[in-house]
Amino acid sequence: MTFSERLSAYVRLTRLDKPIGILLLLWPTLWGLWLAADGMPDPMILVIFVLGTILMRSAGCAINDFADRRIDPHVSRTRNRPLAAGIITSREALLIAAGLSLCAFLLILPLNLLTIQLSVPALFLAASYPFTKRFFAMPQAYLGIAFSFGIPMAFAAQTGTVPSLAWLLVLANLFWVIAYDTEYALVDLADDLKIGIKTSAITFGRFDVVGVLLCHITFLSILTYAGILLQRGIWFYGALLVALGLVIVQYTMIRNREPAHCFQAFLHNNRVGAVIFAGILLDTLI
Numbered sequence: 001m002t003f004s005e006r007l008s009a010y011v012r013l014t015r016l017d018k019p020i021g022i023l024l025l026l027w028p029t030l031w032g033l034w035l036a037a038d039g040m041p042d043p044m045i046l047v048i049f050v051l052g053t054i055l056m057r058s059a060g061c062a063i064n065d066f067a068d069r070r071i072d073p074h075v076s077r078t079r080n081r082p083l084a085a086g087i088i089t090s091r092e093a094l095l096i097a098a099g100l101s102l103c104a105f106l107l108i109l110p111l112n113l114l115t116i117q118l119s120v121p122a123l124f125l126a127a128s129y130p131f132t133k134r135f136f137a138m139p140q141a142y143l144g145i146a147f148s149f150g151i152p153m154a155f156a157a158q159t160g161t162v163p164s165l166a167w168l169l170v171l172a173n174l175f176w177v178i179a180y181d182t183e184y185a186l187v188d189l190a191d192d193l194k195i196g197i198k199t200s201a202i203t204f205g206r207f208d209v210v211g212v213l214l215c216h217i218t219f220l221s222i223l224t225y226a227g228i229l230l231q232r233g234i235w236f237y238g239a240l241l242v243a244l245g246l247v248i249v250q251y252t253m254i255r256n257r258e259p260a261h262c263f264q265a266f267l268h269n270n271r272v273g274a275v276i277f278a279g280i281l282l283d284t285l286i
Contacts, residue, residue, distance in 0.1 A: 001087070009082040013065055013093060014058035014100070020267055022057045024180065027273030028173045029053055029150030031280055032166065035230065036158035039284045045157045048111065052104045053150065059100035060126045060146075066093045067130030075191040101127075114156040122149040133197045140185065140200040144177035145170075165229060172222035179215035180269040182208065183254055186262040209255050216247040223276070232283050239279020243272045 001009075011017050029049055033041040065072065065083040072084035082088045101123060108119055125146035132139040148170040155166040178200060185192065185201035186208065192199055204211040220240055227236050246268065253265040 006088070009087045010092075010096060013062050013082045013088060013096065015061045016058060020270060021061065022054055023270050024177075024273060025057050025147055025150065026050065026053045027270075027277055028148060028169070028176075029154055030277050032151035032154030032169060033158060034277070034280050034284060035165075035169070036155040041154075041158050045111065045154075048107055049150065049154060049157070052107050055100045055104040055107070056122075056126055059097045059104065060129070062093045062097035062100070063127055064130040066090055066097070068133075069093075071195055071197060074195055075188055077188055077191075097127075108157075111157045112160055114160060114162070115153050118149065118153045118156055118162075122146070122153065125149060133199065135198070137198050137203045138178070138200045139198060140178045140181040141174065143181055144174035147177045148173040165226060168222060168226050168229075172219050172226065175215045175219040175222070176269070176272075179212050179219065180266050182212050182215070183250070183262050183266040183269075186254060186257055187259045187266070189257070189259075209251070209257070212254060213247070213251050216250070220244055220247070232280075233286075235282040235286060236279045239275050239282075242275050242279075246272050246275065 015021055033046060033049060065081055068078070069083050069090060072078035072081050078084060083090065083093050105119060105123070108116055125142070129139065129143050129146050132142045136142060151169045151173065152162045152166045155162050182200040182204065185199035189199075189201050192202060200211070201208050220243060224237070224240055227240070250265040250268050253261045253268070
């Protein structure tokens with residue numbers, strides 16, 4: 001294998017060619033940074049969190065493919081992933097994951113002690129999530145906690161404390177992750193049922209579409225309550241209204257459970273995250 005071919009395999013292992021996961025992890029972190037600062041956060045902290053998000057998402061993908069190395073070859077959507085296809089080895093995947101995680105940890109060392117302490121459970125959650133699909137009926141909830149840890153870390157870095165509001169935002173994001181990752185799980189539903197792994201799409205059963213909708217509504221309701229506590233303005237609530245419209249569009253996409261449409265609905269959540277961030281940004285500027 002040439003150097004360029006190996007590099008391409010590493011890029012696909014870490015999903016740098018498919019940045020949707022980075023964006024879905026980044027939006028809640030940016031919400032937390034802007035709300036913690038009540039405006040533009042410290043530029044150094046912002047850069048550290050953006051780079052850290054990229055590194056940790058990439059490391060998480062490598063760990064995920066290692067955990068699923070015997071499952072992915074049996075799933076149509078994942079059988080061509082580098083590890084599943086035998087292009088790279090399990091050792092390479094683990095080394096890449098460890099190297100990226102180490103870089104992310106070194107990146108946050110200039111920040112305060114509380115932020116560094118919070119990075120420990122954040123790393124544990126990211127590393128252990130891929131294995132929960134074997135025994136946990138709703139691994140999407142576990143992923144929701146992992147994908148939300150950037151919020152308390154953002155508050156810790158920006159303010160030196162983690163107020164109850166930060167955990168309220170974590171709860172909101174948890175429901176959002178369950179919603180969009182269930183849409184993602186609907187894409188592989190037939191294969192997952194054959195293999196015997198656990199997902200929220202399987203756990204929800206015939207209420208899967210309703211479950212996605214209710215999780216989205218709960219997510220937006222908690223954000224509305226957070227906005228009331230923070231005395232946000234019209235731009236914030238306007239963004240939540242637009243996000244609600246996007247959620248309704250997603251419902252029309254997944255109601256027939258067609259895999260291609262469910263995958264598009266999953267991707268559609270990037271717009272939800274971006275719209276909410278735009279609302280927070282405009283609300284703090286105007």
